Amino acid sequence: MAARRVRDVALYLVFIAVIMVLPLFVEDYALNQVARFLVYGILGVAIALSWGYAGILNLGQGLFFGLGAYMMAMSLKLASNTSLQQGSDKPVPDFMLWNAEPGAKTDLCCISKASFLWIPFQSQWFGLAMAIVVPVAIAALAGSIMFRNRISGVFVSIMTLAMVLLVRLLIIDAQPVTNGFNGLTDLGFFKIGDFVLDNYGLPLYYIVAAVLALTLLLTRLLVETRAGLILQATREDANRCLYLGFDVPMYQTFFFCVSAAIAGVAGLLYANVAQFASPTFMDLSFSISMVVWAAVGGRNSLLGACLGAILIHLLEDAMSKTPALVESWKAIIGLVFVLSVLFMPKGIAGLASDFGDFLARRLPRPRRTGLTADPPQVARESKS
């Protein structure tokens, strides 16, 4: 077991080192692309936590990602130059002008019915905070209702699916406040003091990479705590856990919220990297493709899901360069997905782990005397 942990730590460190060193080899557009992939990687970690560790198949993860992106984008929109050119000395988003109530003052307080909701977003740090607080709040509410009522399995999935579709509908409908279908575009940059985070620049890339590294490490530490172990026990058999006296709904809700927070962070980073937020973030197909990334990479492995997300996007990017393959990309990903669910249920990480075990067994081991026995080889279903 110790060997396995050492191996995992080593893999994490190698991965982190790679993403930190990458800017030496790529720049500008390609760096921005990699930053986007890293954000998807963070999403992969969120899914692995929720699905692999907690056993909650969240088909609406796009909800938390999208909300995080929107909260951040609202602040960034108010910071953009065009918002200051709308005929008022306070920033007003341009789309509000053409959705304005007739005769309304050009000010956030009153230009349309709910535009006052934008006022606190003039502070970027407020937007950043909301990007985490709002998804967590919704997850806490939804989670406590779902898990206290002992809803499980496919019903949780259907509920999360209904939730993401509902919020997507509401956002598109609230055009005066959210710009509806077009989403929030033409954003400014995040400013730390005088320092501007250009989305093609190095500082933003390093922030994304650092956040991904921290997310991986902290989540990994989290699942190794007592709470994390209990969570994995609930995934295996929730009833048994209940009978053993654990407050299963509380653990499930807590980790559901952590997963939502991670997705929210991914969303706010994405708004910075891609410079827009759109209701398409809450499309059903996007939410389900997140699950695909985790399935291919390894749902039980945080690093695996992260790598799965990055790998699939790298593949997609490579294939979009050839015209014939562009058309068949979706078919290929469908095939990959079916094959991986059928034959590789633990994903690439599972394959790698099995291969690693296979190698480890082949390596010569130092002979032990009878004094310290080898730890019993318990068949572990899940990889930490």
Next chain:
Amino acid sequence: MAEVFFIGLSVGSILLLVALGLAITYGAMGVINMAHGEMVMVGAYTTVMARIYLKLGLLASIPLAFIVTALLGLLIERVIVRRLYRRLLDTLLATWGVALLIQQAVRLEFGLSLIGIHIPGLGAGLQNVQVPEWLVGSTHVFGVEINAYRGFIILVTIAMTFVTWLIMYKSPIGMQVRAIMRNPKMAAACGINVERVNALTFAYGSGLAGIAGVMMSGFKTVFPDMGTPMVVDGFLVVVVGGLGSLFGTVAAAGLLGQLNGVTASLANDSLARAAVFAAVIVVIVLRPKGLFSYKGR
């Protein structure tokens, strides 16, 4: 007012059309078939192709589509679903992948469009379906103006539900299906060939989707992506109705359909959709196993 009720009934019947097959496969087998929407799409395309190549009309396409999609369902069950009986939640994922494959197969005309060959009736574009003359327009029934095609859909739905009920509750194989629903291991112990019955059940559910596709093609646009929103609606209905309960599925479809119709008439269609989603959430929270369910599995 009667018109609003009729529209609600019609929306409900369309929901039921799609959800019926899903209720069978999910209720009977616990298999979450995300490719169900694509089965509907295949049924619709069968209608298109039947008109182009076999010169068959809408009505004649119904049995044809049933056979085509039932065979497709059988294939999927044999090749993919059979391996996943121990990991039922994974059937959701695997069938989603299958759905993508079927969608792309139609869009890329089975790969032939990549090498420049076009098959009329397939491909990425919108397809045209001819509706028989006597189904166009509306008629008056008891003083209420009834849209002929929608009325026809309601009749077909009722027929399909009735036939399904007959098979499930009045035939030997239906009894076997219900036995498997209660407890597959005991059913096997009693000598039921669980594998064969499951395969037939999946095929039947897919066949129902094919018929739904034929009906859809008459008034919805036929294009490769048409199936995805349907499987979402179908699942919402099945889950709200309750596992394994045919009556529950019918009730849920009727309820959600009326909710949609009434909200759309009073407010607008966006709110109607939102109301349906909200209702699903509320029902699952209040009755986690659905409106009508039973103990089993």
Next chain:
Amino acid sequence: MSVNRRSFLKTTAGGVAAVAGAPLFSRTALAADTIDVGVLFSLTGGLSIIEKSLSDATLMAIAEINASGGVMGKQIHAISEDGASDPKTYNEKASKLVIQDKLATVFGSYTSASRKAVLPVFEKRNAMYFYPTYYEGYECSRNVVYTGAVPNQQLSNFIPWIIKTLGKKTFFIVGSNYIYPREMAKVCKILIEKNGAKWVADEYLELGDSEWGSMVNKIKNSGADVVLSNVVGDSVVAFYREFKNQGFTHDKLPICATVTSEIEIAAMGAEYAAGSYTSFPYFQAIDTPENKSFIERYRTYVKDPHAVTHHALCSAYFQVFLWKQAVEKAKATTADAIREGVRGQEFLSPGGAVKIEPENLHTWLTPRIAQWQPDGQGKIVDAYPAPIFPLPYSAYGETESNLFCTPKGVDPSKLKG
């Protein structure tokens, strides 16, 4: 460092593409014997139904220009990317074309969502985007050349014609739930009231939703005698079908549409649309030698004898020629050169003469109205004799003598007034 070598190569190889006073971020095509341009449309996904045809038309125009000698003696090399019907992907690909491939010109986009998603890339890096689709107006970017119709070119002929020639006075406005139909509805209301008629409803259906039962029922009970449809996408087919199924006929209660094109007519079946009207600057039915030849060549190019042509497709085609003329006039391929060179350019397109308005980079187009026939073809029932001035802010009171969008940008103080 290699700065010296890089700048040396630039001056010798990129001699023709001289950068005269261009700002820091301007990009030029470095290759000596080809000029690179980007083509960005959705080749996969739900929107590919229409956008693939736009991509084909663009590539056909490029092939025709290359066959007749290219631009300034150089062949055009098109770099094609797939927007995948997703604004996220559009944003990524636009970044790739402009930042990595360093292209100064990209032809692309169909939906406003995709255009808005890519706009910041073009504005921040100063490249030119040629946008061929009719849209809602309310935009004035110096980095976009708009070759599709704006609301005043589709509606300022349509509404008065409906009121005067068809004699309809009560409008039911229906559209899909997003910005284009909403802005079009605004312009409709202004024109309806100005011409002495009234509108009784302004309703929306979600994009992609095809359940029209309640909406058509509302139309029935509203007392309207004409439906002004801004419905977009695959909902259109279901709408027309439901309309007929509920017993309406287009002679008593016609659907007058701004988006229903040849593609939707082919899909729904001509009997459902027969008698209804659409307003576009271009129809496949236009009976001129230029148009007939264009349709022939297009069908040969895409190897489909039944392919239909429509307004955005025609714009996607002729905008490449306008770009070519701009480059030849400016004798450079930088964004600034193209922007100045394209102002005032004229071309004889399959839909008649077109001209780029120097003030706002939109296009003079000839408004036309067609009635759909039982055979699926349109019959032009009304056409202006000449193209008209494009006014992207007509809903807010813009007129030819009071322009909101000028080369200096949009004047926000006018928007409030």
